[in-house]
Amino acid sequence: MSQMTRRDLIKIFGASAVASTGLFGASKAAYANNAAHIVVVGGGIGGASFAKYMRLMNADVKITIIEPKAEYIFCPGSNEIFSGHETLENLTVNYKTLKNRFKIDVVQDVATEINYEKHEIATLKSGKIAYDKLVVSPGPEFVYDFVDGYNAELAEGDFPHAWKTGPQTMKLKQQMESMRQGGTILISSPRMPYRCPPAPYERASFMAAALEKNNPTAKILIMDSKDNYVFREHFEHYWKDKHGFGTADSRIEWVPANKGGTIAKLDAANKTVTTENGDIIKADVINIITEERAGRFASANGLTDKTGWVPFEPKTFSSLISPDVYVMGDMVGANMPKTGYIASNQGKVIATAIDDLLAGREPGTPFITNNCVAMAGEDFGMTITATFRYTGEGKGYSVQERRSAVTDNPHTNRIRAEVAKNWQRTFRKDMFS
Amino acid sequence: MKKTILLKGFALALLSLSTLSFAIEYKETPVHTEFELSVEEEKRIIAAFPMPTGKMLADNCSACHGTLGAEFNEAMPPLAGMKAENFVKLMKDYRSNAFPSIVMHDVAYVFTDEEIQAMADYFAAQDAVQWTQPDFQGVN
Numbered sequence: 001m002s003q004m005t006r007r008d009l010i011k012i013f014g015a016s017a018v019a020s021t022g023l024f025g026a027s028k029a030a031y032a033n034n035a036a037h038i039v040v041v042g043g044g045i046g047g048a049s050f051a052k053y054m055r056l057m058n059a060d061v062k063i064t065i066i067e068p069k070a071e072y073i074f075c076p077g078s079n080e081i082f083s084g085h086e087t088l089e090n091l092t093v094n095y096k097t098l099k100n101r102f103k104i105d106v107v108q109d110v111a112t113e114i115n116y117e118k119h120e121i122a123t124l125k126s127g128k129i130a131y132d133k134l135v136v137s138p139g140p141e142f143v144y145d146f147v148d149g150y151n152a153e154l155a156e157g158d159f160p161h162a163w164k165t166g167p168q169t170m171k172l173k174q175q176m177e178s179m180r181q182g183g184t185i186l187i188s189s190p191r192m193p194y195r196c197p198p199a200p201y202e203r204a205s206f207m208a209a210a211l212e213k214n215n216p217t218a219k220i221l222i223m224d225s226k227d228n229y230v231f232r233e234h235f236e237h238y239w240k241d242k243h244g245f246g247t248a249d250s251r252i253e254w255v256p257a258n259k260g261g262t263i264a265k266l267d268a269a270n271k272t273v274t275t276e277n278g279d280i281i282k283a284d285v286i287n288i289i290t291e292e293r294a295g296r297f298a299s300a301n302g303l304t305d306k307t308g309w310v311p312f313e314p315k316t317f318s319s320l321i322s323p324d325v326y327v328m329g330d331m332v333g334a335n336m337p338k339t340g341y342i343a344s345n346q347g348k349v350i351a352t353a354i355d356d357l358l359a360g361r362e363p364g365t366p367f368i369t370n371n372c373v374a375m376a377g378e379d380f381g382m383t384i385t386a387t388f389r390y391t392g393e394g395k396g397y398s399v400q401e402r403r404s405a406v407t408d409n410p411h412t413n414r415i416r417a418e419v420a421k422n423w424q425r426t427f428r429k430d431m432f433s
Numbered sequence: 434m435k436k437t438i439l440l441k442g443f444a445l446a447l448l449s450l451s452t453l454s455f456a457i458e459y460k461e462t463p464v465h466t467e468f469e470l471s472v473e474e475e476k477r478i479i480a481a482f483p484m485p486t487g488k489m490l491a492d493n494c495s496a497c498h499g500t501l502g503a504e505f506n507e508a509m510p511p512l513a514g515m516k517a518e519n520f521v522k523l524m525k526d527y528r529s530n531a532f533p534s535i536v537m538h539d540v541a542y543v544f545t546d547e548e549i550q551a552m553a554d555y556f557a558a559q560d561a562v563q564w565t566q567p568d569f570q571g572v573n
Contacts, residue, residue, distance in 0.1 A: 056500075056501075097568075341496055345493055365482045366489065367489050371493075383536045386468065399470075402542070403466060405463075412535070418508065419509070419536060422507050426499055426507055426509065427496045430499060
């Protein structure tokens with residue numbers, strides 16, 4: 001099958017049959033020794049989006065993803081796990097469709113070192129892989145040192161950050177569910193930039209929905225390292241309505257940085273945190289959401305600059321270190337939020353640029369949106385639309401942004417939530433089907 | 434034939450969304466954030482570079498409307514195979530807020546006439562066939 005061309009299949013099955021199977025695999029040329037080889041580091045949203053859209057544009061290239069895990073678990077939708085509206089299984093996808101439908105090689109391994117001169121990428125088990133173009137999308141590295149006493153081991157144990165969907169998410173859910181009646185969950189929300197900016201408040205909302213049913217006197221304390229956050233007016237509107245926000249009995253309390261919300265220290269043995277102001281707070285469940293930076297792969301390979309993020313040429317997202325290396329997602333120092341939506345669209349921009357360059361064309365003008373959604377409950381959604389237009393070499397992108405208005409209309413809020421869920425499903429399919 | 438049925442379904446879905454919106458006297462006032470461009474600034478940026486291709490613009494729609502606009506199993510309407518003139522009319526109505534919607538007014542306001550036409554032509558050229566195959570290993 002893999003050696004067949006589209007034309008061969010048309011001969012056998014007829015054009016309509018081929019069209020209706022939506023065949024977008026590789027051509028014979030993609031298996032030739034002289035086919036351009038595009039290697040992708042990381043099979044998350046950014047890497048998968050790039051690889052799939054690269055294949056849709058070009059049947060003649062060889063595409064390889066290097067990804068350590070056999071499955072990918074989506075973060076969008078994961079906060080609903082806390083209220084039981086979503087499951088880990090629903091958010092999990094594998095690489096079969098990328099392999100079988102789009103003829104993308106997926107090497108289950110860890111990429112280690114780029115040899116820029118030889119155009120080779122080293123891996124732990126699979127040796128060196130030669131590339132013509134390398135696309136780097138390994139995701140962020142979680143940073144613990146902003147809270148004294150917090151570390152990766154504690155996060156894997158009794159203090160899950162659950163900032164990547166997986167076992168830590170389930171551990172945090174279990175801690176919430178087994179908490180004593182009237183207990184307190186403390187969520188520490190980090191400074192910008194981090195993934196999906198409304199996610200800590202979305203998490204608090206879905207935890208509150210669970211507590212309302214099973215532990216109605218319990219509290220959620222959001223300790224914030226910022227003075228404000230996106231969609232605050234929406235979240236507070238909903239919390240006032242459902243959780244008594246602003247009253248003495250509120251199920252959710254929010255402490256901004258300017259009122260002592262920044263956490264400085266964790267005492268794991270006593271289950272307390274200490275704020276920058278020296279206040280000591282005891283909680284039954286402590287969920288410190290980490291800060292993040294470009295990962296070790298990026299820094300070890302010299303892709304980062306002194307800001308800790310990865311600089312890039314904005315038209316094509318090629319690295320300033322090597323023009324045949326492209327960078328994307330959480331690690332780049334772009335004036336864009338670190339959302340999956342953004343990563344998916346950066347992937348499409350890179351695919352288009354590489355397709356143009358391989359054909360000897362000047363890459364066209366990029367265009368990126370982040371038209372995103374969040375929820376404060378199963379019946380309350382909100383939307384944000386951001387548009388990023390290219391403003392020139394060495395400059396970057398302009399930003400235009402709008403948010404949905406706060407409304408008392410329950411139907412509007414419900415439809416926005418349905419739009420959010422629709423987005424989550426379609427987004428997963430757009431990357432992996 | 435299949436295409437006609439699918440597009441009829443799309444029109445129905447759109448109609449139900451729109452009547453619902455009108456029935457609850459839906460009004461939407463744009464909420465600006467700190468990221469706002471003046472009209473002049475926006476014009477200058479758009480004029481300074483060649484227009485992004487219809488594909489570049491339209492591929493931004495896929496997270497909601499499916500790859501190549503071909504998600505036919507969801508409430509958000511598919512765009513693949515849509516008549517270009519219908520796409521253009523709808524987008525311009527969303528852009529001017531003449532057609533109240535849940536989110537499309539906030540999506541459409543950034544696009545020029547030429548960009549809307551380019552996206553319309555792109556989607557009109559796509560097969561109106563469900564993108565995701567039954568053997569997709571994720572959960573639909």
